[in-house]
Amino acid sequence: MGGVLRQCRHVFVDFRLKWQRRRYLWRASFFYNCVSWVLIVGIALTFILHYFITKFTFFVNYNCSARSIKHITYYIVAQMILIGTILIITILLGRLCNLFSNYSLVNCTYSKRFIDVLGFTLKWLPSIGGVLMGVLITIQIIGLIWNQVNTRQWCVNRFNESAVNAVKNCRLIHQGRAACKLDFKVTIKKEIRNCNSAMYLSKKRIIYLALSDDDEECNIEDVSVCNAMQNVFTNKEVDWHVDQLKGCLGRLPKHDEALFDDRNPSDLYRYLVLSNIAGIIISTLIIVFFYVVRCITVFDAIIYQPVNANDNMCIKLMRPLTLWA
Numbered sequence: 001m002g003g004v005l006r007q008c009r010h011v012f013v014d015f016r017l018k019w020q021r022r023r024y025l026w027r028a029s030f031f032y033n034c035v036s037w038v039l040i041v042g043i044a045l046t047f048i049l050h051y052f053i054t055k056f057t058f059f060v061n062y063n064c065s066a067r068s069i070k071h072i073t074y075y076i077v078a079q080m081i082l083i084g085t086i087l088i089i090t091i092l093l094g095r096l097c098n099l100f101s102n103y104s105l106v107n108c109t110y111s112k113r114f115i116d117v118l119g120f121t122l123k124w125l126p127s128i129g130g131v132l133m134g135v136l137i138t139i140q141i142i143g144l145i146w147n148q149v150n151t152r153q154w155c156v157n158r159f160n161e162s163a164v165n166a167v168k169n170c171r172l173i174h175q176g177r178a179a180c181k182l183d184f185k186v187t188i189k190k191e192i193r194n195c196n197s198a199m200y201l202s203k204k205r206i207i208y209l210a211l212s213d214d215d216e217e218c219n220i221e222d223v224s225v226c227n228a229m230q231n232v233f234t235n236k237e238v239d240w241h242v243d244q245l246k247g248c249l250g251r252l253p254k255h256d257e258a259l260f261d262d263r264n265p266s267d268l269y270r271y272l273v274l275s276n277i278a279g280i281i282i283s284t285l286i287i288v289f290f291y292v293v294r295c296i297t298v299f300d301a302i303i304y305q306p307v308n309a310n311d312n313m314c315i316k317l318m319r320p321l322t323l324w325a
Contacts, residue, residue, distance in 0.1 A: 024297050029097035031293045032090045035286055039087040042282060043080055049275055050076045053268070056171055056192055061164050062266035063259075064155035066193035066200075072154065072272065075143060079279070082136045089129040096122045130290075137283040144276040151269070155196075158266040162211040162249065163198070163259040169209040169220040170195035180226040183233045198259060205232055208240075208250050210259075216247030 052058035054073060100122065147154035159167060173184060174192040184204075194200040201207040208229065209218050220226050224244035231238045240250025253259055 025097045025100050027293055027297050029094050031289065032094035032097060034289070036087060036090040036094055038282060038286065039083055039090060042279070043083045043087060046076060046080050046083065046275070049271060050080065056195070059266075059268040059271070060167055060196075061159045061261075062155040062196055062268040063157040063159055063163075063198050064266075064268075065197050066190070068153050068155060069193045069196070075139075079136065079139065082132055082139070086129055086132050086136065089125055089132070093122070093125055093129065133283065133287065137280065137287070140276055140279045140283060144273070144280060147269070147273060147276065151265075154269055154272055156265045156269040158261040158264055158269075159196075159198075159259060160261045161214050163201075163207070165218055166201050166207050166210040166249075167195050169218070170201060170204075170206045172220050173206065178220045178226050178229075179223045180230060182226065182230050202252055205252070207252060207259075208232060208248060210249040210253070212247055212249050218245075218248035 050073060053069070053076070171192060172178060173182060174186055174195065195206075198207075206229075209220060209225070211218055218225055220229060222244070224242075225248060228238045228240070228245055228248070228250075238245070238250065240246070240248060
């Protein structure tokens with residue numbers, strides 16, 4: 001325990017020494033490196049969420065149209081693109097700031113033209129990163145408002161355990177894992193997204209594979225169940241009361257028959273809301289950290305951007321988004 005405390009104290013003392021005595025650009029390097037690590041974690045978690053949604057294995061109990069799922073995946077992909085772009089910018093800026101914090105321009109052995117390119121990049125790239133960060137948090141806020149105002153489009157409705165069984169069987173059919181050959185036509189590969197639509201399940205009569213009782217079983221990987229569904233698809237009579245099929249609903253639900261859990265939102269909706277809230281909090285903390293570093297640091301004149309009455313509107317709008325103003 002004592003060794004850990006000494007190590008922590010050493011790290012803290014080293015950090016304080018660098019913060020106080022290194023060139024001020026080191027603070028910018030520290031800021032961009034910290035943001036880079038946060039963004040790496042953020043893009044990894046966002047990718048995992050996107051993976052679970054599109055693989056149709058982790059989230060099962062939501063009732064949602066294929067169109068809504070498509071819009072949700074587009075929304076997540078847009079965030080990943082923005083986070084990835086900002087990540088590239090912060091990594092580059094972290095390296096550049098560290099370079100210029102270790103060496104003065106007179107000590108650099110690079111060509112003047114190359115130094116000019118690096119200086120131009122260091123001076124103006126933060127503004128681009130700031131704009132993208134503003135776009136990201138705006139999208140996150142709009143997403144949070146959107147999934148509170150229009151919860152249905154964000155898959156808030158939750159199937160009960162009986163209907164979830166029909167969803168699972170629908171996915172097995174689309175994945176070609178049924179125990180027999182079915183006369184069931186899959187028009188496009190992504191049609192599996194429809195398996196979480198109550199309307200689709202009823203229209204295709206896959207809702208027959210909902211559970212008649214939560215303690216029973218009904219699985220399309222069972223030959224008896226598979227043969228029964230083949231008869232359903234070919235409009236033949238099926239006796240759903242035999243022992244092998246008694247776990248299946250075997251009919252379309254009645255109008256007053258509950259397919260949904262009215263007390264709880266779906267797991268997918270919960271994760272989407274949690275993702276939006278976490279994204280907004282992290283983006284806000286990054287922005288606060290940005291302005292803290294900016295307010296307590298006076299950067300070198302070579303990259304500082306003083307207020308100039310002759311600046312065009314674009315520069316005036318971008319000045320609050322850079323550390324150098």
